[in-house]
Amino acid sequence: MGYFILRRTSGFILTLLAVSVVVFGVMNVLPGDPALTILGIDATEDALDALRRDLGLNEPLLNRYGSWVWNALQGDFGTSHSFRVPVADLISERLPMTLSLAVAGMVLTVIIALSLGISAAARHRKFGDWGVMFLSQLGIAIPAFWLSILLVMLFAVKLRWLPPGGFPGWDEPVAAMRALILPTVALALVQSAVLARVTRSSALEVMRQDFVRTARASGLSQRRVLWRHVLPNALVPIVTIVGMQFAALVTGTIVIENVFYLPGLGRLIFQSISNRDLPTVQALVMLFAAIVVTANFIVDLLYVVIDPRLKART
Amino acid sequence: MTYMHRSLASTALALALGLGAAAGHAATLSIGMQQEPTSLDPTADATASIDAMLTQNVYESLTIIAENGEVQPNLATAWEVSEDGLTYTFTLASGVLFHDGTGFDAEDVVFSFNRAMAEDSVNPTKGIFTPVESVTAVDASTVEIKLSAPDAFFLFNLGQGDTSMVAAESADGNTATPVGTGPFMFDSWTRGDRLTLVKNPDYRDAASVALEKVEFRFISDPAAATAAMMAEELDAFPGFPAPELLPQFEADPRFRVNIGSTEGEVILAMNNSKPPFDNIEVRRAIATAIDRDEIIDGAMYGQAVPIGSFYPPHGTAYVDLTGAYPHDTEAASAAFEAAGIAGSTMTLRVPPFPYATRSAEIIQQQLSEAGIDAKVENVEWGFWLEEVFKNKNYDMTIIAHTGTNDMGNFARGPDYFYGYDDATFNDLWERIRTETDPAARDALLKEGQQYLSDQSVHGFLFQMPLLGVFRTNVEGYWASAPVLYMPLRGVSVN
Numbered sequence A: 001m002g003y004f005i006l007r008r009t010s011g012f013i014l015t016l017l018a019v020s021v022v023v024f025g026v027m028n029v030l031p032g033d034p035a036l037t038i039l040g041i042d043a044t045e046d047a048l049d050a051l052r053r054d055l056g057l058n059e060p061l062l063n064r065y066g067s068w069v070w071n072a073l074q075g076d077f078g079t080s081h082s083f084r085v086p087v088a089d090l091i092s093e094r095l096p097m098t099l100s101l102a103v104a105g106m107v108l109t110v111i112i113a114l115s116l117g118i119s120a121a122a123r124h125r126k127f128g129d130w131g132v133m134f135l136s137q138l139g140i141a142i143p144a145f146w147l148s149i150l151l152v153m154l155f156a157v158k159l160r161w162l163p164p165g166g167f168p169g170w171d172e173p174v175a176a177m178r179a180l181i182l183p184t185v186a187l188a189l190v191q192s193a194v195l196a197r198v199t200r201s202s203a204l205e206v207m208r209q210d211f212v213r214t215a216r217a218s219g220l221s222q223r224r225v226l227w228r229h230v231l232p233n234a235l236v237p238i239v240t241i242v243g244m245q246f247a248a249l250v251t252g253t254i255v256i257e258n259v260f261y262l263p264g265l266g267r268l269i270f271q272s273i274s275n276r277d278l279p280t281v282q283a284l285v286m287l288f289a290a291i292v293v294t295a296n297f298i299v300d301l302l303y304v305v306i307d308p309r310l311k312a313r314t
Numbered sequence B: 001m002t003y004m005h006r007s008l009a010s011t012a013l014a015l016a017l018g019l020g021a022a023a024g025h026a027a028t029l030s031i032g033m034q035q036e037p038t039s040l041d042p043t044a045d046a047t048a049s050i051d052a053m054l055t056q057n058v059y060e061s062l063t064i065i066a067e068n069g070e071v072q073p074n075l076a077t078a079w080e081v082s083e084d085g086l087t088y089t090f091t092l093a094s095g096v097l098f099h100d101g102t103g104f105d106a107e108d109v110v111f112s113f114n115r116a117m118a119e120d121s122v123n124p125t126k127g128i129f130t131p132v133e134s135v136t137a138v139d140a141s142t143v144e145i146k147l148s149a150p151d152a153f154f155l156f157n158l159g160q161g162d163t164s165m166v167a168a169e170s171a172d173g174n175t176a177t178p179v180g181t182g183p184f185m186f187d188s189w190t191r192g193d194r195l196t197l198v199k200n201p202d203y204r205d206a207a208s209v210a211l212e213k214v215e216f217r218f219i220s221d222p223a224a225a226t227a228a229m230m231a232e233e234l235d236a237f238p239g240f241p242a243p244e245l246l247p248q249f250e251a252d253p254r255f256r257v258n259i260g261s262t263e264g265e266v267i268l269a270m271n272n273s274k275p276p277f278d279n280i281e282v283r284r285a286i287a288t289a290i291d292r293d294e295i296i297d298g299a300m301y302g303q304a305v306p307i308g309s310f311y312p313p314h315g316t317a318y319v320d321l322t323g324a325y326p327h328d329t330e331a332a333s334a335a336f337e338a339a340g341i342a343g344s345t346m347t348l349r350v351p352p353f354p355y356a357t358r359s360a361e362i363i364q365q366q367l368s369e370a371g372i373d374a375k376v377e378n379v380e381w382g383f384w385l386e387e388v389f390k391n392k393n394y395d396m397t398i399i400a401h402t403g404t405n406d407m408g409n410f411a412r413g414p415d416y417f418y419g420y421d422d423a424t425f426n427d428l429w430e431r432i433r434t435e436t437d438p439a440a441r442d443a444l445l446k447e448g449q450q451y452l453s454d455q456s457v458h459g460f461l462f463q464m465p466l467l468g469v470f471r472t473n474v475e476g477y478w479a480s481a482p483v484l485y486m487p488l489r490g491v492s493v494n
Helices: A002-029 A034-039 A045-055 A061-073 A087-122 A127-141 A144-158 A173-207 A210-217 A222-259 A265-274 A278-306 A308-313 B003-016 B021-026 B048-054 B106-117 B171-175 B222-230 B243-250 B280-289 B292-300 B329-338 B354-369 B381-390 B407-411 B423-434 B438-455
Strands: B028-033 B063-065 B071-073 B076-081 B087-092 B132-139 B142-147 B184-190 B194-199 B213-218 B255-270 B345-350 B373-378 B396-401 B459-471
Touching: A002 A061, A002 A278, A034 A045, A034 B381, A061 A278, A087 A127, A087 A173, A087 A222, A087 A265, A087 A278, A127 A173, A144 A173, A144 A222, A144 B222, A173 A222, A210 A222, A222 A265, A222 A278, A222 B222, A265 A278, A265 B381, A278 A308, B028 B048, B028 B222, B071 B076, B087 B106, B106 B132, B106 B142, B106 B171, B222 B243, B243 B255, B243 B459, B255 B280, B255 B354, B280 B329, B280 B354, B280 B459, B292 B354, B292 B459, B329 B354, B345 B354, B345 B381, B354 B373, B354 B396, B354 B459, B407 B423, B407 B438, B423 B438
Parallel strands: B028 B213, B345 B373, B345 B396
Antiparallel strands: B063 B071, B076 B087, B087 B142, B132 B142, B184 B194, B194 B213, B255 B396, B255 B459
16 A cells, blocks of 8 residues: 555656646747737837746746746745736635535536436336436537526526626625536536446446345345445446546536636636736646546545455555 | 516515615626736736726826817826927826825826836837836926927827826735726725725715726626626626627617727738738739628628728728728639739638637638638637737738727838838828827828728728627716726716
């Protein structure tokens, strides 16, 4: 186990280092001058120069990368070129919003997917099964932004039950929760479509096994068999997909945040790339990479918890 | 539930709760903004939404531009211009306070100018200050500005966000906490979400300010903007992003749709320094090949006024030159043939704005009918700025020039992205720029429009409209905008 953690930690660090090199390289190869984006097309050459000096853009590339790494190691991710505030502040302002959305989306995804997937498996080749399969096919086919617009049209514009977008912040918990309902649903419906299918097929596989028949034969109720015996044994593929989906959810918030005009990290990274705001993009991509790697790591740990037989392989 | 029922229900609810909500709500205005700012200092960042929210609301300038484009007194209550047009003496309003309580006087004017003109200045329109030789505080309420050459647009430029008056005590913090002298004070900013202003009780003409609180909400997606208006989260969307979505507001009695004008000339820019666009006959043939009405119908859903040169139709010197190159596919095709470029390929690199990408598709079609294969390349804004604007690495592009009095773009020489260098026009622009008599200047501006149309420097497409959606109880908004800002002083909610 100690070796396992060591290996994963060094993998984590190497991944982040590789990501930082790629982002730095890509952002510098990409045509676009941060000074010009900030000062616009009427800027004079000397004003642009002054701003480039201010932002430290006149330094050689390697020096800039070196000092970025050095500062980042000390926890200083630099100052945003366009917002002119520390990147750490920008991220900490917006992280709660995006994380709340991603976690709520994940929880709802799992709830919907497990209930639908298991109940479809229980009604294999019956009407309920076809219904779930049809819905999940629909869920996979519908783009998240389109679904979001439909939800807004119905629940915000027509029925006025929920706000059409915006996020008041966690200082107003009730309003904040209301604001997150539609985005969470939009995010979860699409994701749960995939997961429901995986749950269903994985559960079907387990249900064909002998121990399930034994459990049934011993007189356990259908529900108890499904939730206590089938589900735990069907979990490995489900957890794998959940781990992958969590990464997709965090990035999926980019679209959702735009449609619901939520002040989260997704919109920030979109805006920062347009503005060629290298320090912000760099820190955000690193953060997303760290989240993905961590999610995979947790999935690996969960495997061992779910199925102790896998321990030998790690 | 119908609208009637809903309002009855909410009235009943308000009565039941004993709320006098109407009076409190009436003085608050929620405004939708498409573009989100990254900083709040108009003297250090060209982002248009900074001006749209803050200029002349939080920050003030010496002069202010009225809706009709006229220069009016503001922080400077009066001014005198010397015979030779080189010395301006401004009398400043008295008793003006910055929002942090410090006084505004001639020293602040000197500071603001010196800051913008300094070597390390990052003012986005530093060119405004090029003719300024010196700025001196004669006494606390008098400032004298000396120019090195007459500048016809000087007083106008003093009414822009770039020339906002700031204080030495607070200027550095303006990127996040703006301090000005205007009718509204900065209250809060949640980046990415909203920015709030409150009425300045110490404003010198506080009685003229109807709104107690103004909230700007940042909504970039047009569908989301529509939903937010429809759900009555917003009272106004003065720069509505999507002309195709306006009919549903026009059909709804809760809203009023306004279609005004801006200073934005939308052009099909051609790289005049590059063959075949260095050939005037080719440029004229392109102008003949395009059909403005079709472009306006397709790209702007009919909501724009065509232009035949580079000057806004609402301006005092406007000449209608839209008939100069009547749409004629066959004539264009013959001209391309004569120039030896029939069947050739050109690129049309367009920035990511709907007006540009939609126009590009239609122009591509029109050029192909005339025998030219235009390849449309949709590029991102940063890429456009670098490759098209800075490196002139393009054949044709589509862009709106939103500046006021910007015909001088054509006199910016061969390095400007037009690649247009014409001694006759340079000379003409020099005369326009230094002509201080309005009537004589208008005559020259007419000549300029004629000349640019005759040279067919670019394809002149249409004037960018100002599309606004308002709840019917919102009044006093500008219908057209000659500058990037829209003063909220005269706006009220009834």
